[in-house]
Structures are given as structure tokens and as C-alpha cells.
Amino acid sequence: MKLTILGCYAATPRTLTSPTSQVLEICNHMFLIDCGEGTQVQLRKNKVKFSRINHIFISHLHGDHFFGLPGLISTFRLLGRKKELHIYGPKGIKEAISLLLKLGDSWTNYPLKFHELTSPEPQSIFEDEKVSVSTVPLDHRIYTNGFFFKEKPAERKLNVEAVAKYKINKAYFQNIKKGKDVQLEDGRTIPNTELSFDPPKPKSYAFCSDTGYYPEIVPLIKHVDVLYHESTFLDSDSKLSIKTKHATAKEAAKIAKLAAVGRLVLGHYSTRYKSIDLFREEAEAIFKNVELADDGKVFEF
Amino acid sequence: MKLTILGCYAATPRTLTSPTSQVLEICNHMFLIDCGEGTQVQLRKNKVKFSRINHIFISHLHGDHFFGLPGLISTFRLLGRKKELHIYGPKGIKEAISLLLKLGDSWTNYPLKFHELTSPEPQSIFEDEKVSVSTVPLDHRIYTNGFFFKEKPAERKLNVEAVAKYKINKAYFQNIKKGKDVQLEDGRTIPNTELSFDPPKPKSYAFCSDTGYYPEIVPLIKHVDVLYHESTFLDSDSKLSIKTKHATAKEAAKIAKLAAVGRLVLGHYSTRYKSIDLFREEAEAIFKNVELADDGKVFEF
Numbered sequence: 001m002k003l004t005i006l007g008c009y010a011a012t013p014r015t016l017t018s019p020t021s022q023v024l025e026i027c028n029h030m031f032l033i034d035c036g037e038g039t040q041v042q043l044r045k046n047k048v049k050f051s052r053i054n055h056i057f058i059s060h061l062h063g064d065h066f067f068g069l070p071g072l073i074s075t076f077r078l079l080g081r082k083k084e085l086h087i088y089g090p091k092g093i094k095e096a097i098s099l100l101l102k103l104g105d106s107w108t109n110y111p112l113k114f115h116e117l118t119s120p121e122p123q124s125i126f127e128d129e130k131v132s133v134s135t136v137p138l139d140h141r142i143y144t145n146g147f148f149f150k151e152k153p154a155e156r157k158l159n160v161e162a163v164a165k166y167k168i169n170k171a172y173f174q175n176i177k178k179g180k181d182v183q184l185e186d187g188r189t190i191p192n193t194e195l196s197f198d199p200p201k202p203k204s205y206a207f208c209s210d211t212g213y214y215p216e217i218v219p220l221i222k223h224v225d226v227l228y229h230e231s232t233f234l235d236s237d238s239k240l241s242i243k244t245k246h247a248t249a250k251e252a253a254k255i256a257k258l259a260a261v262g263r264l265v266l267g268h269y270s271t272r273y274k275s276i277d278l279f280r281e282e283a284e285a286i287f288k289n290v291e292l293a294d295d296g297k298v299f300e301f
Numbered sequence: 302m303k304l305t306i307l308g309c310y311a312a313t314p315r316t317l318t319s320p321t322s323q324v325l326e327i328c329n330h331m332f333l334i335d336c337g338e339g340t341q342v343q344l345r346k347n348k349v350k351f352s353r354i355n356h357i358f359i360s361h362l363h364g365d366h367f368f369g370l371p372g373l374i375s376t377f378r379l380l381g382r383k384k385e386l387h388i389y390g391p392k393g394i395k396e397a398i399s400l401l402l403k404l405g406d407s408w409t410n411y412p413l414k415f416h417e418l419t420s421p422e423p424q425s426i427f428e429d430e431k432v433s434v435s436t437v438p439l440d441h442r443i444y445t446n447g448f449f450f451k452e453k454p455a456e457r458k459l460n461v462e463a464v465a466k467y468k469i470n471k472a473y474f475q476n477i478k479k480g481k482d483v484q485l486e487d488g489r490t491i492p493n494t495e496l497s498f499d500p501p502k503p504k505s506y507a508f509c510s511d512t513g514y515y516p517e518i519v520p521l522i523k524h525v526d527v528l529y530h531e532s533t534f535l536d537s538d539s540k541l542s543i544k545t546k547h548a549t550a551k552e553a554a555k556i557a558k559l560a561a562v563g564r565l566v567l568g569h570y571s572t573r574y575k576s577i578d579l580f581r582e583e584a585e586a587i588f589k590n591v592e593l594a595d596d597g598k599v600f601e602f
Contacts, residue, residue, distance in 0.1 A: 011375070011376070012376065012379050012380075014342075014345060015342060015345045037338055037341075037369065037372040038338065038339050038342065040338075041315075041316060044315060044316045060405075061401075061404040061405050062405045062407070063371055063372050063375045063401070063405060064372075064375075067338075067368070067371050067372045067375075067401075068338065070368050071364050071365075071368045074364045074365075074368075075312070075313065078312055078313050079313075090404075092400075092404040093404075095400065095404075096400055096401060096404055099396065099397055099400060100362075100364070100368075100397060103362040103391075103394075103397055104363045104364060104443060105442060105443045106363070141406060142405060142406045
């Protein structure tokens with residue numbers, strides 16, 4: 001599981017910081033999460049192959065999370081894309097993109113499929129044989145979803161020595177990988193644990209931005225391996241954070257602790273602070289395993 | 302008259318090139334012309350004061366000329382703007398921006414005035430005591446206008462020595478600056494040319510992008526001091542240029558020659574060529590005074 005931060009700063013633009021966008025590589029997918037202005041240039045800078053992006057998840061319709069989407073969709077056309085592109089985001093996203101394409105008398109020469117979200121409840125929005133994606137409804141000024149990405153358990157690994165020892169026929173291997181026991185011809189039952197090894201633990205990632213402090217998400221992200229949680233402000237600016245429905249580093253850490261996550265990645269920093277290390281210091285007082293996102297930073301989990 | 306090129310490359314984004322946007326400083330105005338994605342970051346990089354921009358001119362609604370506008374409008378709000386902002390562009394621009402603001406439950410805390418354009422004829426769209434702006438209808442795939450910026454003639458300059466010599470009363474000075482002769486008390490008439498100097502010649506600038514080769518614009522831009530004319534392609538790719546309704550460097554130079562302009566600035570280059578010097582070489586064979594736009598380049602005219 002690899003996470004590339006394309007941008008992780010709050011809205012006010014500066015020369016050297018980018019608004020929210022990130023790429024999650026999981027189970028051979030390359031999921032683009034949010035798409036602030038300039039995302040396509042950030043994709044280039046970080047050498048992400050445009051053609052590998054087939055699913056884009058948009059948390060909410062504030063500009064710093066989606067004003068890069070129209071340009072990216074246009075660029076896909078210029079690059080001769082033919083494959084379907086799936087966009088998941090709040091209702092209205094289809095109307096906005098369609099209007100912008102219409103005004104430019106533009107078109108996409110590839111199928112563009114919108115999956116508009118309206119539910120205030122968590123819901124499954126993508127699933128294949130290896131991974132699932134569901135929403136994590138957040139508490140922001142407008143309708144906003146986080147996203148929970150979860151690998152499905154892989155097949156168990158065959159214990160080659162054990163199956164040889166019991167002379168088990170190949171025909172049983174698929175069942176063994178699925179966790180089933182095997183009955184030998186002499187009547188003995190060999191338990192699956194003797195014939196196979198545990199697969200690698202499925203990994204999971206939760207993206208939660210933008211949101212105020214919202215413990216309601218805890219059951220939805222419980223034990224997630226990596227939680228990206230916004231921390232726009234420090235605790236000293238908690239009045240601002242309440243007013244704008246953003247979170248502080250302290251609050252992000254509280255959520256991480258309550259949900260017993262493996263690791264907390266902070267981001268969506270206001271550009272008012274001198275150093276983003278301040279966010280880490282504040283969060284670490286509550287939760288130990290803290291990482292700081294930064295534009296261009298790559299995490300391998 | 303100062304022209305800052307924020308971006309001057311055609312649509313396909315690269316790490317180091319920006320789509321169309323430029324700032325024209327003329328008669329204390331700071332006019333923003335087109336606003337491709339990333340314009341606000343380019344404004345920062347080039348240290349242009351956001352607060353000095355009060356008028357934005359959008360040539361057409363292709364993304365590489367206006368996908369930076371929604372973000373810029375949002376940023377003005379974050380920066381606490383109070384002054385009116387005027388946007389001139391094709392019909393539809395108001396609907397697009399309004400929808401994007403509405404979806405984000407955003408607002409502007411300053412008056413945002415749209416001046417939507419639909420006329421296929423040239424028209425005056427801005428005028429004050431010092432400068433006028435009119436449209437230059439172009440020939441592109443969708444409704445597109447160039448813009449012609451023209452200083453008004455300044456007042457004549459008082460010849461301080463001459464008025465002293467004739468002992469002319471201060472009450473006449475304003476008339477002298479306006480070009481009037483003065484009748485002395487002894488009946489003699491002193492011609493204005495003896496009492497004042499010519500003011501500096503009014504300057505003018507024409508922005509013509511995007512467009513195919515379109516000699517119909519020649520009368521509209523005749524004798525302009527500086528013509529920015531797109532040259533997406535070289536003559537060797539004229540088939541492409543005809544198909545996409547863009548111009549070649551050769552065609553831009555032909556227009557410059559026909560209109561007897563002072564100087565030709567080329568831009569809107571396709572990124573397919575190894576060096577933009579090729580554009581200059583091609584144009585100079587037809588028209589001598591050629592400049593190459595480039596991102597971040599500043600021209601003082």
C-alpha cells in the first residue's frame with residue numbers, strides 16, 4: 001500500500017504548497033482522492049501515470065478539493081484516453097463537470113461515469129475481488145465524505161511441505177487456500193492450519209478530510225492501519241476550527257486514539273503556522289504513531 | 302505599459318509550463334487576461350498583488366483559458382476582498398461560476414459583476430477617462446474574443462517657459478492642455494503649439510488567442526503597438542492548425558504584417574516542439590519585430 005501526497009495544505013494558495021489531492025496504490029489500483037487545483041501538474045511532478053487512474057474519489061465540493069477535476073478530465077481526453085473513468089463525489093459534481101464541458105463544446109472520448117453520493121450513512125461505493133471502498137460521512141460545512149479503503153483477505157498460503165507429506169492431491173489445493181480442512185482416504189482429517197499459512201493481514205486506509213472533531217466516525221475506522229485525518233489548526237486556534245468545522249491536531253490524535261488506528265497521518269494544514277512540526281508535537285502528546293503529510297511525500301505501508 | 306506572462310502554453314499540461322494567463326498594466330490598471338488552471342499560483346510566483354486586479358477578461362471557455370477562475374474568485378474571498386470584481390467573458394461564464402460557488406455553499410463577500418459577451422461584432426466593453434477596452438472577435442472552435450486595450454490621448458504638456466513669456470494667467474492652463482489657442486489682452490492669438498508640447502503617444506495592446514488565421518481582425522488591430530497573437534503550431538503542422546482552428550507562427554506574422562503592428566509577441570505554443578525559438582525563426586521570415594512570450598517573462602513597452 002503506497003500513498004503519494006500530491007497536496008495537503010488548506011485553501012489559501014501559496015507558491016510552494018498545493019491543495020488536497022493524493023494517490024493511494026492498493027491491490028493494483030491507483031485511486032485518486034480529491035483533486036484540488038493544480039492536481040494534474042502535481043501528478044506529473046510525482047511521475048504518476050495518468051493512464052493508471054480509473055477511479056477518482058471527491059470528498060466534498062469546496063474548490064480546494066475539486067477545482068482540479070475539470071482540467072484533469074480534459075487532459076485525459078487530450079491524452080487519448082479510451083478507458084472508463086469513474087468519479088465518486090457529492091451530488092452536483094456531474095452537473096458541474098457536464099456544464100464546464102458543454103461550455104467548452106468539449107467532450108470526453110472515453111466513458112465518464114459519475115457515482116453521485118447523497119447518503120448521510122456510510123455506504124459501500126466500490127468493490128472488486130481484492131478491495132472495497134466505503135464512505136465515512138464527516139462533519140463539515142457542506143456534505144462531505146471520507147473514504148475507507150480495505151483490502152479483502154487474501155487466500156491462505158499453501159504449506160507445500162505439509163501437502164507433500166500427506167500426499168494430498170492438487171485437486172484439494174484451492175479448498176485448502178480457502179481455509180478448508182482435508183479428509184484423507186484413511187479417514188483422518190487434517191486441519192487447515194496444518195496445511196496452510198496465514199495470508200498477509202489485509203491492509204486498510206481511511207481518508208478523513210475535511211471535518212470537525214467527529215467521534216461518530218470512530219466505529220467506521222476502528223483499527224484501520226493508516227488514518228489520514230485533517231488537522232487544519234492547532235489547539236490554540238480551536239475557536240477558528242469550531243467556526244470553520246475543521247479539526248485541530250489534538251482532535252485528530254484523539255480520534256486516532258479512540259479508533260485505535262495503526263498510524264495517524266496529519267494534513268490539510270493552514271498555512272498560518274511557521275512549521276508543520278508543531279502539528280506533530282501537539283498530536284504526539286495524545287497518540288504516539290504520528291506522521292506528517294507533505295506535498296510530494298510518499299508513504300509505503 | 303507592462304505585460305507579465307503568467308502562462309503561454311497550449312493545453313496539455315507539463316511540469317514546467319502553464320496555460321494561458323497574463324497581466325497587462327496600463328494606466329494604473331492591472332488587467333488579468335485569461336485564467337488557466339494554476340493562475341493564482343502564477344500570480345504569487347510573479348509577485349502580482351491580488352488586490353490590484355479588478356477586471357478579468359476571458360477570451361473563451363476552453364479549460365486552459367478559464368479553469369483557474371473559480372479558484373481565484375474563491376481566493377479573493379479568503380483574502381478578505383471587499384472591492385468589486387468585474388469579469389468579462391462569453392455567455393455561460395456566470396452560470397458556471399455561480400454553480401461552482403453554490404455547490405460549495407460558498408459566496409463572495411465582495412460584489413462580483415459579470416459582463417457576458419455574445420456579439421460576433423467588435424464592441425466596447427470597458428472605458429474610463431484613461432483607457433478603453435474593446436473585443437476583437439476571433440475564429441476558434443467556440444465563441445472567442447480577443448481584446449484591444451488602448452490608452453486615451455493624454456493632455457498636452459504645458460510649455461512653462463512660453464506661458465511665462467506671454468504672462469498667461471493660470472486660468473487658461475487647463476484649456477491649453479486641452480489644445481486650445483490663447484488670445485492675449487492685446488488681441489494677439491498665440492497658437493497652442495507654441496504654448497504646449499505633444500503628450501506621449503497613447504499605447505495600445507491587442508491580445509488574440511485562440512484563433513485560426515483570420516485576416517478579418519486586421520482593421521481592428523491596425524497599428525497596435527503590441528500584438529500578442531497565438532502560434533500554437535509551426536507551418537509544418539498547418540493541417541493540425543486548420544483542423545483545431547489555431548494559427549501557425551507564419552500566420553501570426555502575416556497578421557502582424559497586414560496590420561502593420563509595432564511588435565508581435567508569440568505564444569500559446571504546443572508543447573510538441575523542442576524549442577520555442579523555432580516559432581521566432583518562422584515568424585521573422587515575414588515580420589521583423591518578433592518577441593517570444595514565456596512563462597514569467599515581463600515586457601515593458
